[in-house]
Amino acid sequence: MVFTVHVDVQLRPGIADPQGSTIERSLPTLGFEGVDAVRVGKSIRFRIEASDEATALAHVEDLCERFLTNPVIEDATIELQVDVGAPA
Amino acid sequence: MSPRVGVVLFPGSNCEQDAVEAIGDLGGDAEILWHGDASIGDVDAVIVPGGFAHGDYLRPGAIARFSPVMAAVSNFAQAGGAVVGICNGFQVLTEAGLLPGALQKNRGLKFLCTTVSLRVVSTDSVLTSEAEIGQELRIPINHFEGNYTCSPGTLAELQAEDRIVLRYVDNPNGSVDDIAGICSAGRNVVGLMPHPERACNELLGSIDGRPLLQSLLESARISV
DSSP: OEEEEEEEEEEESSOHHHHHHHHHHGHHHHHOHHHHHOOOOOOEEEEESSOOOOOOOOHHHHHHHIOOTTTTTTEEEEEEEEOOOOOO | OOOOEEEEEEETTTTTHHHHHHHHHHOOOEEEEEETOOOOOOOOSEEEEEEEEGGEEEEEEETTTGGGHHHHHHHHHHHHHHEEEEEEHHHHHHHTTSSEEEOOOOTTTTTTEEEEEEEEOOOOOOOTTSSSSOEEEEEEEEEEEEEEOOOOOOOOHHHTTOOEEEEEESSSOGGGGGGEEEEOTSSSSEESSSGGGGSSGGGGGGGGTHHHHHHHHHHHHHOO
16 A cells, blocks of 8 residues: 655754744734744655555654654654555 | 874765864874765774765755764774764764764854854863863854754763763853763764864964864874
């Protein structure tokens, strides 16, 4: 089976996010009021082939832990779906 | 016999020649180690230099740690060999798990290119053995992701084990506990953001990097 995967990488709570803070500070000067808690992360998309969903998820979790994130400063949220466009 | 120092070259490294030059001036025998080679030959010490290894894609050091040479560097370090990561090299060593913690973006979200004062905190490491505790060194920094961070547990361990080897006198980037450089539990792997190899010639404005690289050469000499 083929799955489409979306990994959302965010800095862990408590890790300073200077990009997020800079965006937040600049918003009022552009007239956008009332926005806070801005955080900047990464969005990574790919496809993966595996025998079933649990196996695919286990592979993606391993991939996130060892490569896509630095667990010292980042967390990953994984979204995984069967790729409906893939040949059965 | 001069100690042999291998300087790792990744695609995107840009400080390897500075390191080769500085080591040569101090009486060492420097050679370039290509990242794609799975061996580091019989060098006595390794420098992982600054730059943007593999374009810093994903995160600084994230791709570089998978280069074939890194397995050999890691084995060398585990066997007690002297390994120093400078700037991007420090980032590579943390990603490779040879040093704890991580380097995040500078607190001020600015790329910093200036000369800073460092204080030698520990002389029990391969990079600081020839320096003096409390000595102040003027050394250039040149980084965007140099803000050292780690878990409170790791920080307590680094402090308790005297593994913070250099601190900033005036913290430029937000690093926890003013950390500019740390060493491994074995004291043979050191990572630092400042560039001692750029402060080894009076023409460049400072020779304060010399005691650091001399320390590395002394460590390398022991293994000759």
